[in-house]
Amino acid sequence: MHYVSTRGRAPVLAFDEVVLTGLARDGGLYVPEMWPRFMPDIQAALVNLTYPELAIRVMAPFLGSAMTEDELAGIVAVSYQNFTHPAVAPLKQLGPHSWLCELFHGPTLAFKDYALQFLGPLFDHILRRRGERVVIVGATSGDTGSAAIEAFRDHAAVDVFILHPHERVSPIQRRQMTTVQAANVHNIAVTGTFDDCQRLVKDLFNDHPFREAMNLSAVNSINWARIMAQVVYYFWAALAVGGGRRAVAFAVPTGNFGNAFAGYVARAMGVQVGRLMIGSNRNDILTRFFATGTMTMQMVVPTLSPSMDIQVSSNFERLLFELYDQEGDAVERLMEQFRETGTFSITHDRLYDIRKIFRGFSLDDNETRDIIADVYARTGEHVDPHTAIGIAAGRAIGPDIGMPVITLATAHPAKFPQAIREATGREPVLPERLAAVLACKERFTVLPVDLAAVKEHIRLRARR
Numbered sequence: 023m024h025y026v027s028t029r030g031r032a033p034v035l036a037f038d039e040v041v042l043t044g045l046a047r048d049g050g051l052y053v054p055e056m057w058p059r060f061m062p063d064i065q066a067a068l069v070n071l072t073y074p075e076l077a078i079r080v081m082a083p084f085l086g087s088a089m090t091e092d093e094l095a096g097i098v099a100v101s102y103q104n105f106t107h108p109a110v111a112p113l114k115q116l117g118p119h120s121w122l123c124e125l126f127h128g129p130t131l132a133f134k135d136y137a138l139q140f141l142g143p144l145f146d147h148i149l150r151r152r153g154e155r156v157v158i159v160g161a162t163s164g165d166t167g168s169a170a171i172e173a174f175r176d177h178a179a180v181d182v183f184i185l186h187p188h189e190r191v192s193p194i195q196r197r198q199m200t201t202v203q204a205a206n207v208h209n210i211a212v213t214g215t216f217d218d219c220q221r222l223v224k225d226l227f228n229d230h231p232f233r234e235a236m237n238l239s240a241v242n243s244i245n246w247a248r249i250m251a252q253v254v255y256y257f258w259a260a261l262a263v264g265g266g267r268r269a270v271a272f273a274v275p276t277g278n279f280g281n282a283f284a285g286y287v288a289r290a291m292g293v294q295v296g297r298l299m300i301g302s303n304r305n306d307i308l309t310r311f312f313a314t315g316t317m318t319m320q321m322v323v324p325t326l327s328p329s330m331d332i333q334v335s336s337n338f339e340r341l342l343f344e345l346y347d348q349e350g351d352a353v354e355r356l357m358e359q360f361r362e363t364g365t366f367s368i369t370h371d372r373l374y375d376i377r378k379i380f381r382g383f384s385l386d387d388n389e390t391r392d393i394i395a396d397v398y399a400r401t402g403e404h405v406d407p408h409t410a411i412g413i414a415a416g417r418a419i420g421p422d423i424g425m426p427v428i429t430l431a432t433a434h435p436a437k438f439p440q441a442i443r444e445a446t447g448r449e450p451v452l453p454e455r456l457a458a459v460l461a462c463k464e465r466f467t468v469l470p471v472d473l474a475a476v477k478e479h480i481r482l483r484a485r486r
């Protein structure tokens with residue numbers, strides 16, 4: 023299996039190289055040259071596997087000759103051991119045709135653990151074999167930073183630097199990052215906004231001598247291995263609810279479109295996904311796109327679901343590549359237009375095709391609170407604001423579609439206690455893990471929005 027860039031002009035790479043590379047050199051994202059297919063009888067034979075067993079089966083076809091299935095099995099064996107639920111991703115039935123797939127039983131209580139806990143040992147394996155080390159740099163406004171820190175803490179060949187906007191992330195999310203006592207973990211609180219953090223990270227990567235000297239690496243959701251690891255739970259949930267023989271619909275709260283794109287990949291691999299319903303908050307660029315075929319950027323507004331306060335969904339480019347029959351030139355043209363004018367459109371034919379799979383639904387904060395309250399009243403379950411948006415999107419499909427609807431629950435409600443209290447009058451139960459985080463001592467460095475200062479900080483602390 024080889025990997026090509028969505029813009030068609032970067033070198034073709036093998037799996038291990040794609041994992042370490044992140045963004046392609048032509049500005050595109052790497053995708054596999056073809057989708058492996060699982061026929062229905064093969065899927066039916068996967069029904070009784072455990073989550074780790076299934077993960078090996080689903081991910082093995084993507085490795086090519088870069089890694090053996092045994093090596094993958096060794097990595098998977100340690101990937102899910104820090105999850106607190108024996109099923110890893112349990113399914114809970116909410117109504118006659120509606121299900122939740124709970125993706126918050128990992129160390130940081132958000133779904134990003136399901137990919138990043140796998141990326142930790144995967145990086146270890148690849149770096150050991152190549153005799154390399156890397157410095158991972160990332161910016162976070164919420165869940166990505168803590169999931170990356172948990173995944174790479176104490177790894178011998180990796181140093182992690184995570185930038186967050188000083189005093190602009192929620193106390194729980196900050197503490198999940200800053201209370202980790204590991205010598206290779208470095209939290210930088212930048213006295214600016216999340217956009218400033220993101221720009222600093224981009225500038226670090228664009229400084230090629232620095233990038234090469236430090237061997238910088240990225241683990242944001244443009245990293246193919248994250249998407250690949252997320253495909254597993256679509257198989258898992260579809261098999262659990264539909265047995266591999268019955269179509270199911272998924273409802274997915276969406277920001278950067280990584281999670282939703284993994285659903286598209288599962289469908290391309292043969293999972294009977296009848297509909298992918300995209301949920302967004304007031305930052306509804308994707309919902310507008312799936313309604314009209316036009317992508318138009320607007321200002322980001324803060325909401326109750328901060329992990330989805332995004333306007334440009336970086337992973338959308340991978341879908342565009344599919345939609346344009348894997349023509350890099352066409353993708354390049356559209357992305358260039360988007361960068362210059364803030365808007366682009368696809369043709370009616372293509373919109374018609376994409377609407378056979380995707381629809382969008384968006385709601386504001388009041389509607390989100392109403393859903394949290396309604397789910398609590400009907401089922402006694404607390405759902406976090408992101409998950410609530412997913413549930414609302416799932417309800418918008420309606421019962422007449424004639425298939426079960428599975429909503430991906432992307433965060434534990436205890437991460438958003440205030441929203442839950444406002445909606446239901448009660449606090450969600452604090453899991454042990456989070457209670458420990460709230461008690462520990464914090465460690466972070468405050469730096470100005472200054473590239474030279476950040477570079478110097480990294481240079482002095484990265485182990486060589």
Ligand SMILES: *Cc1c(COP(=O)(O)O)cnc(C)c1O
Pocket residue numbers: 132133134165166243275276277278279280281282329330408432433
């Ligand atoms: C990151 C995140 C999302 C959005 O996922 P994307 O893959 O970026 O679309 C949704 N909910 C939660 C809780 C998240 O942390």
